[in-house]
Amino acid sequence: MTxxxxxxxxxxxxxxxxxxxxxxxxxxxxxxxxxxERDGSPLRxxxxxxxxxxxxxxxxxVGVLDHRCAHRCASxxxxxxxxxxxxxxxxxxxxxxxxxxxxxxxVPPHRDFKHKVRIKAYRAVERAGxxxxxxxxRAEAPPLPPFEILDVPEDELKVSLIxxxxxxxxxxxxxxxxxxxxxxxxxxxxADELPEDDxxxxxxxxxxxxxxxADTPWGTQYAGYREAGPGQxxxxxxxxxxxxxxxxxxxxxxxxxxxxxxxxxxxxxTMFCFLWWKRGDSALTRPPPARKDGTAVGGAGRVNKFLxxxxxxxxxxxxxxxxxxxxxxxxxxxxxxxxxxxxxxIHLQDQAITESMGRIVxxxxxxxxxxxxxxxxxxxxxxxxxxxxxxxxxxxxxxxDPALFREPRSGYLVSxxxxxxxxxxxxxxxxxxxxxxxxxxxxx
Ligand code: FES
Ligand SMILES: [Fe+2]
Numbered sequence: 001m002t003x004x005x006x007x008x009x010x011x012x013x014x015x016x017x018x019x020x021x022x023x024x025x026x027x028x029x030x031x032x033x034x035x036x037e038r039d040g041s042p043l044r045x046x047x048x049x050x051x052x053x054x055x056x057x058x059x060x061x062v063g064v065l066d067h068r069c070a071h072r073c074a075s076x077x078x079x080x081x082x083x084x085x086x087x088x089x090x091x092x093x094x095x096x097x098x099x100x101x102x103x104x105x106x107v108p109p110h111r112d113f114k115h116k117v118r119i120k121a122y123r124a125v126e127r128a129g130x131x132x133x134x135x136x137x138r139a140e141a142p143p144l145p146p147f148e149i150l151d152v153p154e155d156e157l158k159v160s161l162i163x164x165x166x167x168x169x170x171x172x173x174x175x176x177x178x179x180x181x182x183x184x185x186x187x188x189x190x191a192d193e194l195p196e197d198d199x200x201x202x203x204x205x206x207x208x209x210x211x212x213x214a215d216t217p218w219g220t221q222y223a224g225y226r227e228a229g230p231g232q233x234x235x236x237x238x239x240x241x242x243x244x245x246x247x248x249x250x251x252x253x254x255x256x257x258x259x260x261x262x263x264x265x266x267x268x269x270t271m272f273c274f275l276w277w278k279r280g281d282s283a284l285t286r287p288p289p290a291r292k293d294g295t296a297v298g299g300a301g302r303v304n305k306f307l308x309x310x311x312x313x314x315x316x317x318x319x320x321x322x323x324x325x326x327x328x329x330x331x332x333x334x335x336x337x338x339x340x341x342x343x344x345x346i347h348l349q350d351q352a353i354t355e356s357m358g359r360i361v362x363x364x365x366x367x368x369x370x371x372x373x374x375x376x377x378x379x380x381x382x383x384x385x386x387x388x389x390x391x392x393x394x395x396x397x398x399x400x401d402p403a404l405f406r407e408p409r410s411g412y413l414v415s416x417x418x419x420x421x422x423x424x425x426x427x428x429x430x431x432x433x434x435x436x437x438x439x440x441x442x443x444x
Pocket of ligand 2: 180181184185346350
């Protein structure tokens with residue numbers, strides 16, 4: 001059970017909050033590199049409850065600054081992105097990507113004090129087509145987490161952003177809750193309808209899996225498991241990685257390379273950032289699911305439809321299906337059993353469910369079950385790490401040693417290995433090959 005107080009500590013991420021301090025220990029993927037043009041319009045960026053602007057200067061460098069001009073707080077979103085800096089249109093003060101005031105043309109030269117003026121600026125780097133921001137206070141930022149997916153060549157990498165209108169934690173918890181798959185996503189599919197080698201065959205054979213859950217160096221891990229014939233076990237391994245990453249079991253373990261970030265924009269908006277390998281195995285690279293008789297399994301749409309981006313703080317990467325149109329639920333499809341949820345698309349089903357809980361779920365109203373073990377464990381791990389940072393200054397996992405984010409993988413497999421679950425996982429990781437060693441599948 002999570003109390004209301006614990007819920008607040010877990011979900012509030014603004015400056016000075018327990019979890020906000022924890023989040024500021026890590027690099028955050030914040031925008032696509034393609035969202036910023038050299039000398040182009042600045043971008044409104046809401047990140048960890050702070051209103052920022054991002055811009056690309058004449059030299060191609062990215063600046064991420066407090067959106068307020070240091071003079072009288074006019075928004076630099078309206079600013080002119082000029083030769084190597086952004087100029088406030090109120091009195092013309094100009095700032096470079098590091099937040100230094102480099103021109104103060106509205107005061108006589110002998111009264112100029114620009115060298116004393118600086119606005120808050122955060123460090124930014126670009127990698128994998130993303131702009132990453134470090135909002136911590138350390139003089140030297142830690143290295144980027146060396147996720148395996150970041151080794152994939154850029155032309156084999158797919159990166160997408162989708163805004164979700166709820167708290168980062170409830171969005172994230174959808175990824176570490178494997179028992180919903182057999183209902184929300186596949187409630188309309190019977191095991192007898194599927195070929196035995198179908199990736200969801202075992203999921204729909206037994207919709208109430210058992211779990212193992214444990215703390216790991218990078219966060220937490222679960223293994224959902226079911227019997228899969230005499231002496232065989234169907235395993236689904238998945239991870240939570242500090243501070244908001246997941247790896248879900250939606251691909252074959254041996255070649256499933258991906259990472260999913262639930263980046264808090266503020267307490268009740270999240271930017272989902274998904275990096276996946278186009279040539280590895282995943283639900284997105286496989287042919288669409290089909291029954292034995294060749295008919296398509298409904299509700300498995302993969303194309304997310306977006307509204308045009310706007311310049312609003314919450315205007316980027318929004319889906320057309322949203323709370324205002326009931327996520328375009330099709331009651332006829334729900335009633336007929338064509339789609340259990342009535343909502344078409346795996347991502348959209350997850351989005352609808354987590355947004356339907358309200359912007360921040362009332363944790364004290366939940367009744368957590370045995371199938372929520374991973375959620376409980378992850379909340380405890382996050383909270384303990386955030387409190388340790390606050391109370392004793394101990395940095396959370398991976399903040400000092402991001403190398404530990406290298407190992408984890410997720411995915412499913414069938415095995416006759418009777419070893420304890422973490423030994424099965426360790427052996428599979430040891431046998432799993434780096435993307436460069438895996439034979440290429442046809443690209444999408
Ligand atoms: S408020 Fe920006 S220059 Fe005056
Ligand atoms: Fe889901």
